[in-house]
Amino acid sequence: MHGTLYIGTRKGTFIVDRGRDGYRLRLAGHAGTSVNYVARDPHTGHLWAALGFGHWGAKLSRSEDGGETWADASQIKYPADARYLAPPDPSPEDDPAAPSRFSLRPATLLKLWVIGFGPGGRIYVGTIPGGLFVSEDGGESFELNRPLWDHESRGGDLSGVLRTEEIGDRKTHWFGTPASEGGEFAPGIHSIDVDSEGRLRVAISTAGVLESHDGGKTWEGCNRGMTNDYLPDPNAEWGHDAHFIQSCPAHPEHVWQQNHCGVFYSADGCATWTKVSAPEKGVHFGFPIAADDRDGRTAWVVPAVSDQQRMAVGGGLFVGRTDDGGQSWRQLRKGLPQESAYDVVYRHALSAQEDRVAFGSTTGNLFVSEDRGETFVAVANYLPPIYSVRFG
């Protein structure tokens, strides 16, 4: 439903409809369960939710009736020969043997993080530990994208490597994130960008951005111009902590990235990135970013102070917007709390559609603007921690 908001929270899925007399919010399913991401497939109208049960694992859930009822969908499972290189765990025993640089881990699903939709019933799911799963049949079945899983940047094809001792000189440039449900440190795909020209992009914490021009058969890193402030080489090709990327639907060569180390913008389809942070405007650190539907030079962010202070800047909440490709930023504060507000907004919890902008915080506040962020209204203040906000 156009203009409807789908909200994933720590305690369930909520749906917000826009009626004549304002917004109407309802608990639409998964009560008590962590919902990392929920979105509507524009091609089928089905709703998809990425659940994270604390005890029972990560599960995909689907509704074919607009959220009235939900059922487990076809589940995502790593194949038996999917393995990855990880930093070795400290030995549980006093082991005099020299530690290995990497250890070989069998892949199991640690988190369903993001869901993307493509034409022809194609559905993409980004997971921890870094697997992209693809359905070509509307979600009836999912398969691990092997070319990305086996990418040279993470050590190549490890399906025939059975033991850590057999790793040899293979190495991975994909680091990790502790964002999985159990806190295991492993890479995660949190951004899936399917553009109107058939390009497929993913962003990974912590590796960077990869792109495919052939539907996922081959992948190339596209991190030129990216900089970091936590590796020995600030211009390293890999190791970038993208927090979220999104391209402009109407002009997909314009791509936006909120990164751990600032806001980056590409006007050439990810071939090169330019840092467009404006620390003097409070625009630098944060998690989400939303590209405008029509104007590739417009984007919104909801900044936090820094990686050490993941909270609203100065105790007052604002949305940053640029209309000129990041050359200048405005702070949009009207309708947002300006005192004693320490909200932080997660990577999937900011969304834009036409003139509407919506975001939700881990403090349970949900705000919507219908004038491109000039003014906001609070739709809810006491929701569970909000993980995702998506227009449908």
Added chain:
Amino acid sequence: MAQVELTQHLPTLFPRLAGGPLQVEAATLAELVVALDGIAPGVAFYICDERGRLRRHVNIFVDGELLVDRQHLRDRLEPSTRVFIAQALSGG
């Protein structure tokens, strides 16, 4: 055959498992999980991961004792064995 009781979470998610202890034909815990999945398709992936290992925050008790083999669930069951499947409480 073994008698299986489940934390109430699982029958809530899988109503076919509701109604009290279940009598399940199984010689090992691994077979028992397969048998439960026959009754309630999908439940095996709630109890175990895709490699058949017991999920970290799930416990199975066999006649009151915590299972031995979390990796392969080879613990043997007798016809009189009572099995209890529970979420592992982690405090908080």
